[in-house]
Amino acid sequence: MSPRTAWPSGPVGEQRVPTILCVDDDPDVLEVLKEYFTRHGFRVVTAVNGVEAMFQVQRYLPQAVILDLFMPRLGGLGALDRIRRLLPGIATILISGVSDAVEMVTEAGVGVAGVLPKPLNLDQLLGTLARAGVVPPQARPAAAPNSEAPSMRKRVLVVDDEPETRDLLAEYLERKGFEVLQADGGEEALRRVAEFRPQVVLLDIRMPGLDGVETLRRIKALAQETPVIMVSGIEEIETARQTLASGASDYIAKPVDFQYLDSVLEAHLFMTQI
DSSP states (O other): OOTTSOOOOSSTTOTTSOEEEEEOSOHHHHHHHHHHHHHTTOEEEEESSHHHHHHHHHHHOOSEEEEESSOSSSOHHHHHHHHHHHOTTOEEEEEESSTTHHHHHHHHTOOOSEEEESSOOHHHHHHHHHHTTOOOGGGOOOOOTTOSOGGGSOEEEEEOSOHHHHHHHHHHHHHTTOEEEEESSHHHHHHHHHHHOOSEEEEESOOSSSOHHHHHHHHHHHOTTSOEEEEEOGGGHHHHHHHGGGTOOEEEESSOOHHHHHHHHHHHHHHHHO
16 A cells, blocks of 8 residues: 555545644644645644544544654654554654654664654645645646647756756656756746746756855745755755755655656646645
8 A cells, every 4th residue: 555545534525635743742733734734725733642543543544644753641752653553654754853763763773754853844844745646736737738728838047057957857858748948057946036037947056156055045035935856866965855954845766757757746836826
């Protein structure tokens, strides 16, 4: 069973809407999570402790759980163990206000979709869910390869100093119905952002001259709301993760998994429509 499995999530007609279980003993955190993910097309259920979370899992069969590590009445890791016995394929994101939570989870050998610190970066949470394959139906734009109104097509800027990589990504995205513009480096990317006003930027990390990290900072200064998805080689994954703190919305690895790219674009393009 995987997070993409079409599990029941409510009455007939709602079955394709992914259900997320949010578990935290802080009601303010639960309120923010519920409002945010409901707005983004998910069905959200909540629990204030691990025991209540077990009842919610049995009742709603969620596709994903966002789980606080430290709670009264069965903490996060204990609750996670029991939840996975019921739903082995559930996508799990652990959250915590404790600074060394990532190290604790790593040492415990727990495999999860992500471990995120508080205060929460909600866009990062959404991106982590997308990487785990949990995306609402509304986030799946219909392809429009033969659109007669280019202005209505979603605009993507592809930035990479390797022509083969740029052309491959551009060709794929154009076949999916996107309007694509290319840039061969950071300086050109900054000009294109101002002229093209892309709805998403795919930005390579390693480039001569103005590298991807610095280009990201400058793009966010020009267009704060534009999602920037970093594209990295395997050896740069840690750098890609660090760019999330500088404003990147997500990252993907080379060679690009196009199905994975689809899910990431779906999530972030949907966010720009809200």
